[in-house]
Amino acid sequence: MFLLRCIDKKKDILFMITPEQLQTIEGLFQQGDQDTALKDYKNLMVDGQGSYDIWVNYAAFLFRCGQYDDAIMIAKKSLEMQFSAEGFHNIGACYDKMGRFEDSIAAYKKAIEIRPDFIQSHHDLASVYEAVGMLDRAIDHYQIATTLSPATYSYWCRLACARQVAGRFREALTALRFAYATHEDDQKTLALYAALFNESQDFEYDAQLSKELVNCFEASGVNKKHLVGMAGKFVLHPALIEGLTAPADLYNAVDYSKIAQDVPLNWEGLNASNLLALLSGQQILEHIYELRLTALRVHCLKHLEQDNSGATLWNNALVFINALACQCFINEYIWTETQEERDLISRLEQRVIKGENLTLYDITIYACYRPLHMLPRAQDLLNKLAEIQIISAMVTMQLAEPLCELALKQEIKTLTSIDDGISKMVKEQYEENPYPRWISVERAKEQSFEALVHFMFPHLGGDCFSHINSESPRTLIAGCGTGKQPIVTALSDQGYDLLAIDLSASSIAYAQRKTQEMNITNIEYGIADLLKIEELGEQFDFIQCGGVLHHMEDPIAGWRALDNVLKPGSFMVIALYSDIARKSVVAARDFIDLHDYMSDPDGIRACRQAMVALPDHHPAKSVTQWADFYTMSACRDLIFHVHEQRFSVLEIKEIIAGFDSEFLGFNLAEDNCLAEYTKMFPDDPRGLNLENWDVFEQVNPDTFRKMYHFWIQKPC
Numbered sequence: 001m002f003l004l005r006c007i008d009k010k011k012d013i014l015f016m017i018t019p020e021q022l023q024t025i026e027g028l029f030q031q032g033d034q035d036t037a038l039k040d041y042k043n044l045m046v047d048g049q050g051s052y053d054i055w056v057n058y059a060a061f062l063f064r065c066g067q068y069d070d071a072i073m074i075a076k077k078s079l080e081m082q083f084s085a086e087g088f089h090n091i092g093a094c095y096d097k098m099g100r101f102e103d104s105i106a107a108y109k110k111a112i113e114i115r116p117d118f119i120q121s122h123h124d125l126a127s128v129y130e131a132v133g134m135l136d137r138a139i140d141h142y143q144i145a146t147t148l149s150p151a152t153y154s155y156w157c158r159l160a161c162a163r164q165v166a167g168r169f170r171e172a173l174t175a176l177r178f179a180y181a182t183h184e185d186d187q188k189t190l191a192l193y194a195a196l197f198n199e200s201q202d203f204e205y206d207a208q209l210s211k212e213l214v215n216c217f218e219a220s221g222v223n224k225k226h227l228v229g230m231a232g233k234f235v236l237h238p239a240l241i242e243g244l245t246a247p248a249d250l251y252n253a254v255d256y257s258k259i260a261q262d263v264p265l266n267w268e269g270l271n272a273s274n275l276l277a278l279l280s281g282q283q284i285l286e287h288i289y290e291l292r293l294t295a296l297r298v299h300c301l302k303h304l305e306q307d308n309s310g311a312t313l314w315n316n317a318l319v320f321i322n323a324l325a326c327q328c329f330i331n332e333y334i335w336t337e338t339q340e341e342r343d344l345i346s347r348l349e350q351r352v353i354k355g356e357n358l359t360l361y362d363i364t365i366y367a368c369y370r371p372l373h374m375l376p377r378a379q380d381l382l383n384k385l386a387e388i389q390i391i392s393a394m395v396t397m398q399l400a401e402p403l404c405e406l407a408l409k410q411e412i413k414t415l416t417s418i419d420d421g422i423s424k425m426v427k428e429q430y431e432e433n434p435y436p437r438w439i440s441v442e443r444a445k446e447q448s449f450e451a452l453v454h455f456m457f458p459h460l461g462g463d464c465f466s467h468i469n470s471e472s473p474r475t476l477i478a479g480c481g482t483g484k485q486p487i488v489t490a491l492s493d494q495g496y497d498l499l500a501i502d503l504s505a506s507s508i509a510y511a512q513r514k515t516q517e518m519n520i521t522n523i524e525y526g527i528a529d530l531l532k533i534e535e536l537g538e539q540f541d542f543i544q545c546g547g548v549l550h551h552m553e554d555p556i557a558g559w560r561a562l563d564n565v566l567k568p569g570s571f572m573v574i575a576l577y578s579d580i581a582r583k584s585v586v587a588a589r590d591f592i593d594l595h596d597y598m599s600d601p602d603g604i605r606a607c608r609q610a611m612v613a614l615p616d617h618h619p620a621k622s623v624t625q626w627a628d629f630y631t632m633s634a635c636r637d638l639i640f641h642v643h644e645q646r647f648s649v650l651e652i653k654e655i656i657a658g659f660d661s662e663f664l665g666f667n668l669a670e671d672n673c674l675a676e677y678t679k680m681f682p683d684d685p686r687g688l689n690l691e692n693w694d695v696f697e698q699v700n701p702d703t704f705r706k707m708y709h710f711w712i713q714k715p716c
C-alpha cells in the first residue's frame with residue numbers, strides 16, 4: 001500500500017497548489033482521463049518547491065497511474081527533504097508492483113529500521129516475502145503486524161493463510177480464531193476455515209472447533225466438500241460412538257452381533273448438527289466412517305423389531321435417522337447388508353406397503369435401506385409426509401425430487417434414434433444409474449466465453465473468434481449426463497446458448513430438475529446419440545464432450561461426428577481416460593472378471609467388500625481410495641462400466657493431427673502441474689508439446705487421473 005500525507009492546506013496553498021486544483025485533477029482521474037490529470041499535475045509541480053507532504057502526494061498520484069519509475073524518483077526526492085520511513089515504504093511499494101522483489105524487500109526493511117513499529121511496512125514486507133516463497137519470514141512479519149495491531153482482522157487472516165501454506169496448521173488455526181472472534185459470520189473467515197480443514201484434519205475435538213465447523217457448513221459460500229473429512233473425524237469420533245470402533249473388520253466378518261447389544265452410544269454427539277449436515281448433504285468418502293454408519297444403521301433396524309415407536313431408542317433419534325436415510329439415498333444404498341438385515345427389511349417392507357400402524361421410525365429406518373419413491377403409491381406417501389418438518393430433508397430427497405424427475409422424464413424431447421449396439425448398452429447402464437448424482441456444484445468464475453478463452457490461452461490473438469459467434473456461442477454439451485457441465489457453463493455466463501444431449505433420459509431428468517431449481521433458462525435438453533448429431537442440421541461455436549467418447553464402440557467416429565458439426569475456427573473441449581492413470585482401474589476390472597461379480601447392486605456391494613479386504617500391495621487396492629468407490633452409480637461407472645477404452649497422450653496427438661485441429665492446452669487438475677512440467681521442459685512454457693507430456697506422464701502417472709482434459713480449435 002502506498003502512503004499519502006495530509007497536506008497542511010494553508011501552508012501549501014502559499015506555495016503553489018490550491019485544494020481546488022487538486023480536486024479538478026482528481027476529478028479528471030476519476031473520469032478515466034488519466035493522461036490529462038497527469039499532465040496537469042506535472043505542470044503544477046515546480047521543481048524544488050513545495051513541502052515534503054506535497055511531494056509524497058505527488059509520488060502517490062504517480063503510483064496510482066502506474067508510473068512506478070517516476071513515483072520512485074519523486075519518493076526519493078521526498079526523502080531528500082525528510083529522511084522518513086514513509087518515503088522508503090513508498091519506494092518498496094513501487095518495486096513490489098514492478099516485480100523487483102529484492103529491491104522492494106530492501107526498501108521496506110529500511111522503513112522498518114527507521115520506524116520499528118511501522119505496521120504497514122511489516123505487513124507489506126510480509127506479503128512480498130510470501131510472493132517469493134520465503135514463508136517463514138512472511139509469517140514473522142505478519143505476526144509483528146498482528147501484535148502491533150491486534151484488532152485488524154485482515155492481518156490475522158493473512159497470518160493464518162501464510163501459516164497454512166507453510167503447513168503450520170495448528171498455528172494457522174490459532175490465528176484464524178482471532179479473526180473469527182470479531183468476524184464470526186464473515187464468509188471469508190469461514191472459507192479460510194474450510195480451506196484449512198481441507199488441508200489438514202489434524203485437530204482434536206473441542207466444542208469451539210465443532211461450533212466453527214457447523215458455522216462453515218451453514219455458510220453459503222463455503223465448499224462443503226472441504227469439510228467432510230473434518231466433520232467425519234469429529235462426529236464419528238470414537239469418543240462419540242463408543243463401542244462401535246472395535247470391529248474394524250466388520251466388513252469382512254459381517255458380524256454385527258457386537259453392535260446389536262445395547263452399546264453405550266453418545267447420542268448427543270450423534271445429534272450434533274455438523275453430523276447431520278454431513279449426512280444429509282455430502283457423500284462420505286472414507287471407509288472407516290462408512291463402517292461405523294453401517295453399524296449404526298443395523299443397530300436401528302434391529303431395535304425396531306422390539307420397539308417400533310422408537311421410544312426406547314434414544315432422544316431425538318429420528319433427527320439422526322432422517323439424516324442417515326439421506327446419506328444412504330445419496331450413496332444409493334451401497335453399504336453392505338447381511339442376510340439378517342435383508343430378512344428384517346423385507347418384513348418391514350410388507351408393513352410399510354400395507355401402511356398399518358406405521359410410525360415415523362418404521363418409515364425412516366426403511367428409507368435407510370430402500371428408496372421411498374420406489375414404493376407403490378409413493379405420491380400418496382409424499383402427500384402424507386410432506387408437512388412433517390423433522391423428516392423434511394429425507395422426504396424431499398427420497399420422494400419429492402425423484403417424483404419430480406419422473407414427471408420431467410415424460411417431457412424430454414427425443415432428437416435422434418439410438419441404434420448402435422454399444423450406445424444401447426451404455427444407455428441402459430445410465431438409465432439404471434445416472435452419473436454423477438451430484439448435489440451441489442462449485443461455481444466456475446463468472447466470465448464470458450471470450451474472457452474464458454483469453455484467460456486459458458492468452459497467446460491466442462483477438463481475431464481467434466472471427467469465424468464464430470463468441471458473444472452468444474451456440475454450445476453443444478455432448479453426453480451431458482446429469483447436467484453438471486451445462487449448468488456450470490450456464491452459471492458462468494448467461495450468453496451461452498446451450499444444447500445438452502445424452503442417451504439417458506433418467507440422467508437428463510436429473511439435469512432438468514437441477515436446472516429448474518437453479519432458475520437457469522439457457523439450456524435446452526434432448527435425448528440423442530452423438531453419433532447422429534449431424535441429423536440436427538446445426539453448426540456449433542463450442543462443444544464440450546467430457547468423459548463420453550471412451551464409452552463408444554469407435555471413439556474416433558464419435559469425435560468425427562462432433563467435428564462435422566463444429567464451425568471452422570470454433571473450439572472443442574474433450575476429456576478422455578488415460579491408460580497410465582487408470583492402471584488400478586484395469587486391475588480392478590480384471591479382479592471383477594476373475595471373480596465374476598455382477599454389475600447389479602448386490603454384485604457391486606460384494607465386490608467392494610472383497611476389494612476393501614485386499615492387501616495394500618494388490619494392484620487394484622488403490623481404487624478403494626477413489627471418491628467414486630463410495631456411491632453405487634459412481635462405482636459402477638468406475639470399475640463396472642459396460643464399455644470403456646483408454647488412451648495415451650501420443651494417441652491423442654495422432655487423432656488431433658488427423659482432424660487437422662490445433663491442440664490449445666490441457667485443463668490441469670493440479671495448480672502446480674504446469675510449473676512442474678516447465679521445470680522439466682523449460683522450452684515449452686505453455687505446455688503444448690504432447691510428446692513432452694507423454695514423457696512427463698510416464699514419470700508422474702497420476703497427472704491425468706481426472707482424465708486428459710484438453711482444448712482444441714478447428715482450423716478456419
Ligand SMILES: C[S@@+](CC[C@H](N)C(=O)[O-])C[C@H]1O[C@@H](n2cnc3c(N)ncnc32)[C@H](O)[C@@H]1O
Binds near residue numbers: 503528
Ligand atoms: C461418465 S458420464 C459423464 C457425464 C458428463 N459429461 C459429466 O462429465 O458430468 C457419460 C455420459 O455420456 C453419455 N453417453 C455415452 N455415449 C453417448 C453417446 N453416444 N451419445 C450421447 N451420450 C452418450 C452417457 O449416457 C453418460 O450420461
